[in-house]
Amino acid sequence: MPKARETVLEIDLNALTHNYNYLRSKLDKDVKLMAVVKAFGYGSDVAGIAHKLTELGADYFAVAYTNEGVALREAGIETPILVLHPQSSNFKAIIDHCLEPSLYSEFVLREFIQTAEKQGQKNYPVHIKFNTGLNRLGFAEKETGIVRDLLKGSEAVKATSFFSHLAASEDWREREFTLMQIHTFRRIAIKLYDELGYRPFLHICNTSGIINYPKAHFDMVRSGIGLYGFGNDKPEDEKLKPIATLKTIVSQIHQMEKGETLGYNRAFKASKPTKTATLPLGHADGINRQYGNGRAGVFINGQYAPIIGNVCMDMIMVDITGIDCAEGDEVIVFGGPQHAVEFAAKGNTISYELITGISQRVKRILVNN
Structure with a gap:
């Protein structure tokens, strides 16, 4: 699939087909x-x-x-x-x-x-x-x-x-x-x-x-x-395929020195030199404040980057110390390496609330159509 160049929700119709056929297989033909x-x-x-x-x-x-x-x-x-x-x-x-x-x-x-x-x-x-x-x-x-x-x-x-x-x-x-x-x-x-x-x-x-x-x-x-793509049960989740992947990009990279603070209310304070990335999505897009301050994270080039500080309306910041990445690189919020159930659990909620809460201002892209 092409790399994201903005915040998008990719909808995989092959995954939808798989799920439909799996559920149909549980039913009598009539x-x-x-x-x-x-x-x-x-x-x-x-x-x-x-x-x-x-x-x-x-x-x-x-x-x-x-x-x-x-x-x-x-x-x-x-x-x-x-x-x-x-x-x-x-x-x-x-x-x-x-x-x-x-x-x-x-x-x-x-x-x-x-x-x-x-x-x-x-x-x-x-x-x-x-x-x-x-x-x-x-x-x-x-x-x-x-x-x-x-x-x-x-x-x-x-x-x-x-x-x-x-x-x-x-x-x-x-x-x-x-x-x-x-x-x-x-x-x-x-x-x-x-x-x-x-x-x-x-x-x-x-x-x-x-x-x-x-x-x-x-x-x-x-x-x-x-x-x-969700079965309300781990064994069933493994038989289904989540259809949605939320992607965004790295907008800007910052190098913070020890003692510097980040974000609203200075909620994050660097205890050591820290490299951060700012991403263009926030609680107006459905990634709410409960995911901030280290409770959840994203994947950049296959590596986990925790969300640090308070989630903003239009932006989140993540710790990319030790991650080889650049401005413009793709970021995966959920889907792929991180199941939406896992991401939701880190915010003490359920997959239903997470996926239905993704704002309509996030662009939807159908793939495998």
């Missing part, structure tokens, strides 16, 4: 795969990711908010798109762009039915979410009668799927709780199948659910973090 591409494709390049996943055969996409679904439609994506957290003010836009809402409470279900009726819709596809223990969004089991009555009381909408979300599918210590969620979901679905007289398809498994609970794949599974 189980659909929903690709979760919310938050700009987990901080990557949502249009590029979605087009590649369409080519690979993804059956559905999922986004968090309506504007994310609209952006995919405007990028030419025709695959069905589930909006996981729609707001009633956007229901007309959902219908206008042929998006499919997750309806998770009596209020939103009534509001969407009302909007669909005003728009002259018939059997508009909706997805009904049930809360089986995450306690975030979803109808409670005791509210199945409300769901039944509202769905049977209008021809404007029809349930395409019932779904729920696992709270701790990656944690074997919570296996009993996860199995309880799965059994509750199955019980709800069977009850509503009988009362509605038709069978919406079912989905509850996220990436870790795909891997750890194959008997709960039902009709479809949803994968987000796994597609981007």
Whole structure:
């Protein structure tokens, strides 16, 4: 790959293909795969990711908010798109762009039915979410009668799927709780199948659910973090390939004498002669202050250079004492020699927060397209 000449996030579509195929290999051939591409494709390049996943055969996409679904439609994506957290003010836009809402409470279900009726819709596809223990969004089991009555009381909408979300599918210590969620979901679905007289398809498994609970794949599974190369478990991480590599360059090199200080609040003080490099990215780019003062570092010409001093808005400084490098040389923040999980852990956070937090001002480049 060409060397970086500015701060860029490289998105490797070969790695995406590998991850997609690995996850597909876990599924029976009749189980659909929903690709979760919310938050700009987990901080990557949502249009590029979605087009590649369409080519690979993804059956559905999922986004968090309506504007994310609209952006995919405007990028030419025709695959069905589930909006996981729609707001009633956007229901007309959902219908206008042929998006499919997750309806998770009596209020939103009534509001969407009302909007669909005003728009002259018939059997508009909706997805009904049930809360089986995450306690975030979803109808409670005791509210199945409300769901039944509202769905049977209008021809404007029809349930395409019932779904729920696992709270701790990656944690074997919570296996009993996860199995309880799965059994509750199955019980709800069977009850509503009988009362509605038709069978919406079912989905509850996220990436870790795909891997750890194959008997709960039902009709479809949803994968987000796994597609981007993270398995929430070290053995699974080794079978996946992170798609994103954050690169930057050395802007300037300084030679500090013993006793000199560096950066805001003089947070670093040289205890010996120290060579430093200034890099053009900072907390406005998603490399936040918790990574500073020696907690995390980068790689320059294959060697580790710790971040020193406080992270600035647009710059970080690293210790390059003993590293043979020059201004303009490429720097790898994560990806390649340093897994994003490792980098995130040094800031006491998780890969999800790190990769989705990379600012949109960082240029995205698709490679192996």
